[in-house]
Amino acid sequence: MTNGEESEPGVLRSAENSQRATFLELFFDLVFVFALTRISQRLITDFTDRRSTLLSEAGQTLLLFLALWLVWTFTALVTSRLDPDQPAIQLVVVGTMFGAMVMAVAVPKGFGEHAVIFAVAYLALHLGRTLFLFLVHRRDRDVPLRLFIWLGLSAVPWLFGAINDDAGLRAVLWTIAILLDYGGAVAGWPIPKLGPAPTTEIPIAGEHLAERYQQFLLITLGESILVIGLTFSGASFAVDRTTTFLISFLTTVLLWRVYFHQAGHLLPVAITTARQPARFGRSMSFSHLFMIAGIVLTAVGYELSITHPLEHTSPVWLYTMLGGPALFLAGRAQFEYQVFARVSRSRIGGLIALVLLTPAMLLVPPLAVSSAAAAVLAAVALADALRSRRRTMPEAPTPPT
Incomplete structure (x- = not known):
């Protein structure tokens, strides 16, 4: 970390912080044990009961899996940059944990009657977490602001896909949404005139x-x-x-x-x-x-x-x-x-x-x-x-x- 950020009080990790994962983070991972079982079970159904529509069904499961993975990896990046022992960050992790649990419960029917639940839970935890970090992160709000803008863009196809009854159109809209979410992460969430986030200035543990x-x-x-x-x-x-x-x-x-x-x-x-x-x-x-x-x-x-x-x-x-x-x-x-x-x-x-x-x-x-x-x-x-x-x-x- 840079010297300025090592001395900054508050939610940022300091050089003295333990590099080990906290018990809360390990507790958080338990939700994803359940989520992976739901993904596996859905895939087993895809490969046994629905062979005539295997590609479309497996593609839907892939989209749900990609959304869950993005939730986990963003949380890992947050706790590698910010101090997971701080109450504010612990609140973020617990809130994300609940949202991920709702998403996992919705997975079996995530492209059907539970599509709205899955999409709303996904957007609520991402947007809520990003807004919360923007408010508590006093000195460096650049990345949370960029992320919030990109999430706002992808929220449109996520929501329109969720409320649409056409499974084919939902798949197209959610594919666009997940590409925006992943593409933004790869590109560094660029915004007009400022370009992408300077990765060399983002310290992590x-x-x-x-x-x-x-x-x-x-x-x-x-x-x-x-x-x-x-x-x-x-x-x-x-x-x-x-x-x-x-x-x-x-x-x-x-x-x-x-x-x-x-x-x-x-x-x-x-x-x-x-x-x-x-x-x-x-x-x-x-x-x-x-x-x-x-x-x-x-x-x-x-x-x-x-x-x-x-x-x-x-x-x-x-x-x-x-x-x-x-x-x-x-x-x-x-x-x-x-x-x-x-x-x-x-x-x-x-x-x-x-x-x-x-x-x-x-x-x-x-x-x-x-x-x-x-x-x-x-x-x-x-x-x-x-x-x-x-x-x-x-x-x-x-x-x-």
Whole structure:
């Protein structure tokens, strides 16, 4: 942080603040455990009951997921810049927690009869939080003002989409709204004559933000464990289902291993040593978005493969069983580039292998598909381990940002 901001009293973090996440932030994350289960369950329904409209239904679920992710990542950025031990900031976190809970409850029918509830909760927590921060943040109101203006723009398609009964038009309007919200974050919320927010002047607690991303990814892996356990607990202990259960658990362990190898462990150092920590922190949001979406998709594949281990593999199921790990590896490759300015060949090799396996997987049951996906992730993890053993010196982060 700059010297001026270190000495500023009030809600800003100081250099003496603990970099660890507070208990309130961990409590806040529990809402997203529930939210991820609602997203997973909605996707499972999309891939089983509505195959004729899969693309539109899955696209709707994606929009709901993107809105929830933006709520979490904005909160993480707020508590990495402002002191989460201050009562005012704690009030912001609790209020956001309630709004996110309402959104999560509305997810199953978020594109139907609960569309207004979802959109109003989303806008209320974003606009309310931004206005509150503008009022309590005495010295630097530039970013809250910019954010409030951009949220006001996206509120129009959010609300018009919510009150419109045409699901197709709602999807178009909400797509425009989510693009405005994400586009504003990427561009730095530019406004006429002033341009984007100067990211070099926005201090954040790098170690804290890194820990928050790591915690959310672990939460997503935990939700996968929940899907595995709930699905298998409702099934018999037949050999085929038990084998698929074991493979699903192994896949989750491999996802954890691949994420935390090198880049995952060094993320705190990478953010704190980056030339523009705030910009680097925002870019982390997108690589983690891909990885988390990949894990959620993979968890949907767990339920399909445990429930139907030896049945015919529907082509659309491959989007989860192979597409989930592929999306995770794509996000992990981007993450690695953000930390080291390079991408390991094992990530690219894993992606190519999953693509090349797809045609053959149409001819085998889900048990074989899940085994193949686990084998690819195991090969990536093994390549990582061998590369680390050959390295004589620990690799330091070299973020390109």
